[in-house]
Amino acid sequence: MSRSKRMGLQPVAQGAAVTQLELFFDLVVVFALTKVTDLAAEDTSAVNMLRALLVLAVMWWVWIAYSWLGNVVRADEGLARVAMFTAMGAAFIAALTIPEAFHDLPGGWSGPLVFALAYLVARLVHLGMFWLASTHDPQLRAQVVRWGLGSITIGTALLVVAETTTGATQIGLWIAAVVGDMAWTLFAGNGWRVNSAEHFSERYGLIVIVALGESIVSIGIGVAALPISWPITVGSLLGLAISGLLWWAYFDVAALSVAHALAAADGERRIKIARNCYTYWHFPMIVGVIALSLGLKKVLYYVGDSSHHRLTDALYGIPLFALYGGVALFLIGLVGGKAYATGEVTRSRVVAIVVLLALIPPAAALPALAALAILCAVLLLLIVWETVRFAAPRDEIRHGEHHR
Incomplete structure (x- = not known):
């Protein structure tokens, strides 16, 4: 029995529709968008607008990662279902900490670091699921490895480092993380799958x-x-x-x-x-x-x-x-x-x-x-x-x- 079958992973068939679990996943996105709007409304300075844009870009990157995954394996079957709920939890924690993504509030954990770590969890779960989904697809496996090496080291790692800094350095690292991740995805190859x-x-x-x-x-x-x-x-x-x-x-x-x-x-x-x-x-x-x-x-x-x-x-x-x-x-x-x-x-x-x-x-x-x-x-x-x-x-x- 293959690893993908043991994990209960089912490939998405041609003509398949969006699953109910993916719609459930989007409820977290609704909350995240609301928090981004609130962040922008608190202070309409240019710097704060940039912060809101960067947070939105990070949350968007979480969502698109699972939109691609859900087109390769059914989101509501086997281990993929567990992965989706795990990613929902990570994304929800990230959304909760959007007000603290750049400035830690007094008391509790470090808001910026919690945001970055929640984002890291969502990305690692996504990468792991794509690794399992590509078990019998050498082209997709090569694409996942090539993309994952750059995406995690450039985008996610830089964001974690950014949350240990403040001021212009922090914003600069955020920009580097977002732009680097998007650019790497653009040039990392076309070996993905749209089933x-x-x-x-x-x-x-x-x-x-x-x-x-x-x-x-x-x-x-x-x-x-x-x-x-x-x-x-x-x-x-x-x-x-x-x-x-x-x-x-x-x-x-x-x-x-x-x-x-x-x-x-x-x-x-x-x-x-x-x-x-x-x-x-x-x-x-x-x-x-x-x-x-x-x-x-x-x-x-x-x-x-x-x-x-x-x-x-x-x-x-x-x-x-x-x-x-x-x-x-x-x-x-x-x-x-x-x-x-x-x-x-x-x-x-x-x-x-x-x-x-x-x-x-x-x-x-x-x-x-x-x-x-x-x-x-x-x-x-x-x-x-x-x-x-x-x-x-x-x-x-x-x-x-x-x-x-």
């Missing part, structure tokens, strides 16, 4: 929904202690509309186009689409949604807290840039991912990105609620234009031969 294109694309679609859900949660958190009023009602509905429009921008056509390209590809081309379009181009989308969440949180606080702000007060600085820039970054990720997979650049979205960035300076002179309404209007115009202008190709992608 089910359907599972892979569905997995990343679900994480986008998780992130968009965080943007909605941020609306509620932003006004939780405030009495309901018409500015809060209007602002909340505008924020919900923006999240819904981003959902439309992703799922209506773009996600399907990339998913079809992934399913049609094979060999190294399939691996490159999976890695570049999903692992990499989805990251700016997630960053964009978290930035949007920060902006929405600040807007709702501005319009709802009459004791500290007037309704005519403008949103400015980093919160405003997060609001508009977050949506722009989400669209950049969509355009880039689709362009790599299909070779097509969606020019209407490029125009929308330029318009959104150009609107940031004039929006700083407008009431926060007006700035939010303008952002919603730009997205609405984009979606209406694309739906009408590209009705025929849209119908073909959504209901054509791919679905027959």
